[in-house]
Amino acid sequence: MDLNLPFLSLLIWTPILGGIWVLYLGDGQEQTVKVFSLMVSILVFVLSLLAYADFDTTTSAMQFVELRSWIDAFKINYHLGIDGIALPLILLTTFTTILVILSAWDVIEYRISQFMAAFLILEGLMNGVFASVDAILFYFFWEAMLIPMFLIIGIWGGPRRVYATIKFFLYTFLGSVFMLVALLYMYSKAGSFSIPDLQAMPLSLAEQKLIFIAFFLAFAVKIPMWPVHTWLPDAHVEAPTAGSVVLAAIMLKMGGYGFIRFSLPITPDASMAFDSWMIVLSLIAIVYIGFVALVQSDMKKLIAYSSISHMGFVTLGFFIVFSIYATTNDSSGAVMALEGSMMQMISHGFISGAMFLCVGVLYDRMHSREISAYGGVANTMPRFAAFMLLFTMANAGLPGTTGFVGEFLVILGSYQSGFWIAFLAALTLIMGAAYSLWMYKRVIFGDVANEHVAELTDINTRETFILAVLAITVLVFGIWPAPIFEMMQPSIENLFNHIIQSKTG
Amino acid sequence: MISDILLLAPEIVLLTMACIILVLDTISTDHDKALTYWLTQATLVLTVFLIVWFSPAAEIVAFNGHFVTDPMSVVLKITICLVTLVVFFYSYDYLKKHEIIRGEYFVLGLFAVLGMLIMSSAASLLTIYMGLELLSLSLYAMVAMHKHPVTASEAAMKYFVLGALASGMLLYGISMIYGVTGALDLKSIADFANQTTDANSSLLLVFGLVFLVVGIGFKLGAVPFHMWVPDIYEGAPTAVTLFISTAPKIAAFAMTFRLLADGLQALLLDWQGMLMVLSVLSMATGNIIAISQTNIKRMLAYSTIAHVGFFLLGMISGSNNGYAGSMFYIIIYAAMSMGSFGIIILLGRKGAEADTLNDFKGLARRSPWYAFIMLILMFSMAGVPPLAGFWSKWFVIKEVIASGHVTLAAIAVVFSVIGAFYYLRVVKLMYFDEPENMIAFKASQQMRFVLSLNGILVLLIGFMPGMLISLCLKAIGG
Numbered sequence: 001m002d003l004n005l006p007f008l009s010l011l012i013w014t015p016i017l018g019g020i021w022v023l024y025l026g027d028g029q030e031q032t033v034k035v036f037s038l039m040v041s042i043l044v045f046v047l048s049l050l051a052y053a054d055f056d057t058t059t060s061a062m063q064f065v066e067l068r069s070w071i072d073a074f075k076i077n078y079h080l081g082i083d084g085i086a087l088p089l090i091l092l093t094t095f096t097t098i099l100v101i102l103s104a105w106d107v108i109e110y111r112i113s114q115f116m117a118a119f120l121i122l123e124g125l126m127n128g129v130f131a132s133v134d135a136i137l138f139y140f141f142w143e144a145m146l147i148p149m150f151l152i153i154g155i156w157g158g159p160r161r162v163y164a165t166i167k168f169f170l171y172t173f174l175g176s177v178f179m180l181v182a183l184l185y186m187y188s189k190a191g192s193f194s195i196p197d198l199q200a201m202p203l204s205l206a207e208q209k210l211i212f213i214a215f216f217l218a219f220a221v222k223i224p225m226w227p228v229h230t231w232l233p234d235a236h237v238e239a240p241t242a243g244s245v246v247l248a249a250i251m252l253k254m255g256g257y258g259f260i261r262f263s264l265p266i267t268p269d270a271s272m273a274f275d276s277w278m279i280v281l282s283l284i285a286i287v288y289i290g291f292v293a294l295v296q297s298d299m300k301k302l303i304a305y306s307s308i309s310h311m312g313f314v315t316l317g318f319f320i321v322f323s324i325y326a327t328t329n330d331s332s333g334a335v336m337a338l339e340g341s342m343m344q345m346i347s348h349g350f351i352s353g354a355m356f357l358c359v360g361v362l363y364d365r366m367h368s369r370e371i372s373a374y375g376g377v378a379n380t381m382p383r384f385a386a387f388m389l390l391f392t393m394a395n396a397g398l399p400g401t402t403g404f405v406g407e408f409l410v411i412l413g414s415y416q417s418g419f420w421i422a423f424l425a426a427l428t429l430i431m432g433a434a435y436s437l438w439m440y441k442r443v444i445f446g447d448v449a450n451e452h453v454a455e456l457t458d459i460n461t462r463e464t465f466i467l468a469v470l471a472i473t474v475l476v477f478g479i480w481p482a483p484i485f486e487m488m489q490p491s492i493e494n495l496f497n498h499i500i501q502s503k504t505g
Numbered sequence: 506m507i508s509d510i511l512l513l514a515p516e517i518v519l520l521t522m523a524c525i526i527l528v529l530d531t532i533s534t535d536h537d538k539a540l541t542y543w544l545t546q547a548t549l550v551l552t553v554f555l556i557v558w559f560s561p562a563a564e565i566v567a568f569n570g571h572f573v574t575d576p577m578s579v580v581l582k583i584t585i586c587l588v589t590l591v592v593f594f595y596s597y598d599y600l601k602k603h604e605i606i607r608g609e610y611f612v613l614g615l616f617a618v619l620g621m622l623i624m625s626s627a628a629s630l631l632t633i634y635m636g637l638e639l640l641s642l643s644l645y646a647m648v649a650m651h652k653h654p655v656t657a658s659e660a661a662m663k664y665f666v667l668g669a670l671a672s673g674m675l676l677y678g679i680s681m682i683y684g685v686t687g688a689l690d691l692k693s694i695a696d697f698a699n700q701t702t703d704a705n706s707s708l709l710l711v712f713g714l715v716f717l718v719v720g721i722g723f724k725l726g727a728v729p730f731h732m733w734v735p736d737i738y739e740g741a742p743t744a745v746t747l748f749i750s751t752a753p754k755i756a757a758f759a760m761t762f763r764l765l766a767d768g769l770q771a772l773l774l775d776w777q778g779m780l781m782v783l784s785v786l787s788m789a790t791g792n793i794i795a796i797s798q799t800n801i802k803r804m805l806a807y808s809t810i811a812h813v814g815f816f817l818l819g820m821i822s823g824s825n826n827g828y829a830g831s832m833f834y835i836i837i838y839a840a841m842s843m844g845s846f847g848i849i850i851l852l853g854r855k856g857a858e859a860d861t862l863n864d865f866k867g868l869a870r871r872s873p874w875y876a877f878i879m880l881i882l883m884f885s886m887a888g889v890p891p892l893a894g895f896w897s898k899w900f901v902i903k904e905v906i907a908s909g910h911v912t913l914a915a916i917a918v919v920f921s922v923i924g925a926f927y928y929l930r931v932v933k934l935m936y937f938d939e940p941e942n943m944i945a946f947k948a949s950q951q952m953r954f955v956l957s958l959n960g961i962l963v964l965l966i967g968f969m970p971g972m973l974i975s976l977c978l979k980a981i982g983g
Contacts, residue, residue: 071971
């Protein structure tokens with residue numbers, strides 16, 4: 001199929017314009033607003049599927065490239081393009097947005113048009129982040145994303161929403177501005193903001209180290225890594241369900257995407273120099289945060305910590321490649337780790353999204369996120385319990401679900417670099433099982449804990465549909481992840497060949 | 506000589522019109538001063554038209570090197586007139602609403618504009634000083650125009666005393682530079698400064714420079730010469746604050762550029778260091794103290810101080826691109842500041858200025874559209890894309906890095922994050938809190954329209970900054 005559409009521009013601007021239209025419609029026409037928003041999100045998803053159908057999986061080059069001059073004076077271009085790393089994340093974004101809009105259907109009680117508009121605009125901006133080939137364009141979308149998210153948490157969030165949202169905003173803003181300084185510094189040397197040019201430009205090790213740290217501040221906050229993760233539990237807990245889903249499923253991936261698009265290829269020597277630090281921080285996230293998750297009494301907080309722990313896997317996979325390559329002198333193990341990390345990001349998008357939706361389902365009925373408020377939910381909500389069991393298992397990394405694929409590859413890869421790293425990383429399978437299943441047991445199993453639980457009604461068609469779609473996705477790609485790997489294989493290999501070359505020369 | 510006078514045509518017409526309006530105002534019995542107001546607006550439009558009409562293709566120096574018309578002055582003059590035009594739109598509404606309308610506001614405003622135009626075109630120390638004094642004296646009178654409440658008189662007094670002190674400093678510096686170089690026009694001064702090898706002359710030049718920088722610092726409101734800013738902003742009627750915080754900033758850029766870049770570029774290393782201190786102190790003081798304000802006018806005053814710190818970054822880089830960055834910054838700042846004060850005016854009622862932060866509570870419920878405009882303005886001031894304020898910060902920081910001051914850039918971005926907090930608080934009040942009352946605003950259709958346009962412009966420049974950036978670069982000649 002060759003449609004020759006400007007897919008990427010459509011993916012960015014359709015939801016944004018749709019969102020503006022929704023804002024214009026206002027709160028008076030609630031039903032129209034909802035239906036229209038849903039249609040826009042489906043349209044965007046279909047567009048992204050068409051892009052996927054058109055996508056050439058044999059090359060690592062940027063595809064669907066659009067190049068227009070934006071700011072002539074400084075050679076900044078409206079330059080879009082995607083490769084095998086960006087495409088899966090765009091698909092994840094468009095897919096998640098539909099579910100998010102559906103999930104909010106009957107739940108949001110006030111300012112519904114603003115709510116829908118915020119999510120549609122957010123979707124467009126997130127697509128923009130993944131599709132930008134110009135660093136300033138990337139930064140433009142990256143920062144602009146904060147505004148809708150700030151409003152989503154602040155307007156529709158829980159009791160401590162103001163604290164959480166301001167913390168979220170300032171934390172991520174602080175991280176990002178250093179990235180801007182690094183980008184501007186590189187521009188002063190290379191005279192270009194195009195990401196491929198930045199990846200190709202030579203940089204001394206000292207420069208690379210400073211640039212790496214600047215990038216690290218931006219991406220580590222976003223993904224988030226220990227110890228700059230503290231905004232995440234607050235933001236997750238206070239955000240409305242839909243906000244938590246987008247935050248966990250997509251926005252965290254931006255940090256990972258930043259590492260793989262900026263840190264690794266632009267500063268490969270510094271990445272190598274700092275790799276043991278990054279591995280240690282990742283392992284701390286995996287193990288320590290796993291323990292932290294274990295003691296949470298709030299379900300959302302527990303899932304938030306489990307997200308941080310899972311993201312530890314992503315950063316581990318990214319930064320362990322140097323030591324794998326150094327020990328084995330063979331690219332296959334390292335490429336496997338990188339692919340595992342990517343897979344982990346996508347899988348976590350599905351699973352954490354599903355987990356937050358499950359908590360949302362309970363919260364809509366009981367208005368409590370405390371584990372202790374529940375017990376014996378299986379008695380009143382059997383269908384829901386079945387779905388949640390699947391997602392809990394996937395969260396723990398059960399084989400047959402997507403949760404397993406990524407973790408397994410990363411562990412397998414890291415084994416080649418050293419037994420103890422693999423051992424510590426593999427602890428997550430136990431930790432994950434412990435906190436996920438224990439929470440499940442306390443919430444779902446047992447006798448009916450109180451009269452509120454006894455009055456629960458099982459999930460309705462809308463909720464069943466959302467969870468079923470996610471369940472199928474988790475299972476299908478858990479058993480047959482080949483399409484995803486196929487998509488990213490050439491780009492990952494190309495990336496790997498790039499990062500093992502020193503740029504200091 | 507005739508051609509020299511033609512070059513001055515916009516200024517001459519403006520002056521004549523201001524005098525005519527002054528006379529007409531005294532004899533008109535018009536209660537809401539509609540005649541004065543519309544004539545003033547017409548004069549501004551006419552002036553813009555004349556500026557464009559008489560704009561030369563290249564730089565022309567007239568009156569024996571005292572007056573220059575170059576692309577930069579043309580751009581700045583047009584911006585000053587347009588900004589003033591919008592300011593008067595807002596002000597007229599304000600003055601009518603609070604029933605304190607007087608024709609003198611507009612007449613003095615026109616004289617202030619005249620002073621700013623002269624500053625933009627000044628090619629000698631004397632013309633700069635003359636323009637500056639004309640501007641300042643008009644502003645002193647405007648601040649003092651309404652004797653009640655007493656804070657206004659206090660503000661006017663403070664403004665006058667400190668302003669006079671600053672002018673004195675500036676004049677002292679000018680006299681010293683004249684003493685060394687024997688010239689008043691900036692070109693001769695620049696030549697002298699470039700060529701001199703005499704240690705004593707250089708020392709005296711630097712000595713004069715110090716006083717110039719102090720004078721500039723006062724006029725811009727850079728720390729540690731910022732004491733007057735918060736009191737004036739808070740004390741003066743909002744219409745006057747609105748005016749002070751917009752067009753005169755653009756003129757201050759012209760003055761800074763003419764004195765430091767046109768005249769004393771040879772002393773770059775000296776004034777660079779001084780401005781660096783001013784810049785960092787301004788960003789720090791402005792952003793940190795703004796956090797604890799409860800009065801939004803006062804908060805915006807400290808925010809201005811912080812913005813001046815950013816504005817100086819462009820000057821510090823000492824390159825043509827850097828100056829263009831500063832110019833871009835100050836134009837965007839004027840647009841944002843105009844809109845923010847416009848919203849304050851919109852929210853106010855007779856006898857009740859909406860100048861505390863609490864007046865913004867729940868604005869998103871009372872009026873989603875104007876809350877959205879304010880949201881745009883606040884995020885823009887914080888420097889978040891996709892808004893104009895992002896590009897202005899981006900531009901100056903880029904130039905500072907290009908000139909090799911990466912640490913300074915890092916300091917600047919940290920302060921921009923600290924500054925983001927108090928802008929976010931305004932958004933929080935508007936969007937996350939419940940309104941205290943649901944009283945509808947009283948504002949004319951024109952005011953509403955222009956204000957909306959103002960906000961949308963800030964958004965549009967955020968998406969398409971290219972044109973304005975190129976314009977600034979071209980104006981500076983980079």
